[in-house]
Amino acid sequence: MNQAEYKSDRQKYCLECAVVIPRTAEICPRCDKPQAITVTRKIRKTKSSDISRERMVAGVIALIFGSFGAHRFYLGHWRIGVLLVMFSWTAIPFFWGIYEGIKILHATDKEFVKTYLR
Numbered sequence: 001m002n003q004a005e006y007k008s009d010r011q012k013y014c015l016e017c018a019v020v021i022p023r024t025a026e027i028c029p030r031c032d033k034p035q036a037i038t039v040t041r042k043i044r045k046t047k048s049s050d051i052s053r054e055r056m057v058a059g060v061i062a063l064i065f066g067s068f069g070a071h072r073f074y075l076g077h078w079r080i081g082v083l084l085v086m087f088s089w090t091a092i093p094f095f096w097g098i099y100e101g102i103k104i105l106h107a108t109d110k111e112f113v114k115t116y117l118r
């Protein structure tokens with residue numbers, strides 16, 4: 001029987017090499033790739049060094065390109081980003097960008113996650 005061509009409810013495909021493995025498997029027996037149930041943005045950002053880097057980048061973007069909502073696009077908040085672009089002809093997003101940039105750079109990683117990485 002060719003195991004790779006058969007898939008039941010108790011089996012799934014490896015995220016890395018697509019071979020059929022048991023649904024409960026946490027690591028692929030063939031390529032040793034860990035099998036996450038869902039890979040979301042939040043899960044990928046659990047490493048604290050990643051969050052610090054993300055926070056610094058978002059803060060600097062906010063200070064430089066904040067008047068176009070660039071930091072909000074960067075953080076995946078495209079609705080607010082679009083709103084900021086629409087009002088970029090006024091001075092409001094400019095000051096908002098500086099305000100948020102300073103706020104982001106001064107926040108702790110925990111505060112940053114709570115406020116911006118929902």
Ligand SMILES: [Zn+2]
Pocket residue numbers: 014015016017018019028029030031032033
């Ligand atoms: Zn695999």
